[in-house]
Amino acid sequence: MFRRLNRSALVAVIFIGIILIWAAEDMPAYGDPKAPANEYAAQMYIDRTPGDIGIDNIVTAILASYRGFDTLGEVVVILTAGISVLLLMRRGEGQ
Amino acid sequence: MENLLAFIATRYIYIMTIILMMIGLYALIAKKNLVKKVIGLNIFQTAIFLFYISFSDVDGGTAPIFLPDGVSATYVNPIPHVLILTAIVVGLAITAVALAIVVGIYEEYQVTGEDGLQEVMKRQ
């Protein structure tokens, strides 16, 4: 297995890994409730969902109601992928 | 030494996802077969999803679904879950189209590695 190891790729990957782990020292601790990611909008969504929408699943409420426009774009992306595969697989026949 | 242990105890999740990212990156750069490169892309993507969702955890929190009335609890941050749901489906679309391109290349030139592909490009 070590015959076909690509030396320069391995060196580059280890170098990038060490730099990233060194940069992880500045990130907040795992599970910190005062981290910046948990501060601004999360508590507002949790507080306002029972009054505005009234369903139990907060993730579905955000996905389908508060940010429903993004979900519409998402479904268009899936449709585009289906159409692209259809077009790519038909190059040989029926030209 | 205690500093190193404290660092690993509070930030172990970042180290694990970075190792997974590097495995995926190595498979993307160093392998010659095109299908293996696509699989490396998938591994890299999965590591990024884990890294992003690890931001949403809160100590002692439970899943962001409301418990029945009368029970109060802290809920984890629901926003990264929503964004990653979209990203997973986009990743699936990318994999499907990439594999369709690989199959098309194989049928046209009977080549399934990157050196064969470079020969074909030199010939044309």
Added chain:
Amino acid sequence: MRENVVIRTVCRLFVPFIQLFALYVIVHGASGPGGGFQGGVIFATSFILLLIAFGLPCVRGRFGRSWIRAYAACGIIIFAGVGLTCILFSGNFLEYAAIETALGIPHLQTLMIDIVEAGIGITVMAVMTSIILDFVGKEEEEPL
């Protein structure tokens, strides 16, 4: 050749239960974990299981190409249609509260969210099935 019988019988028994579970996940998207994307993919898995166990002619006989494409377009028409209906009731695009205040029926938002999730599930199911059928069907039509 004996193993074929075991695989075929087990897959034939499993497929309805997988589809029932997929419908359960789609419908319970509002009150538990789940939703449109997850249920759609599970539904497509049942078709892939049929494809693996029984081969292409059986599945191609049941799901022609034009039907799958029609289903994919149907799902997104349902989603966009709900959004445009909210404009008819003098609200913004995809503002479900406008229909609720105009008609006066309580808890209408839950129904709208369920309809939208069903539309997403239909599209995801149709596109997954179409992708797999394109990949497998291409191999069998090549006379190489």
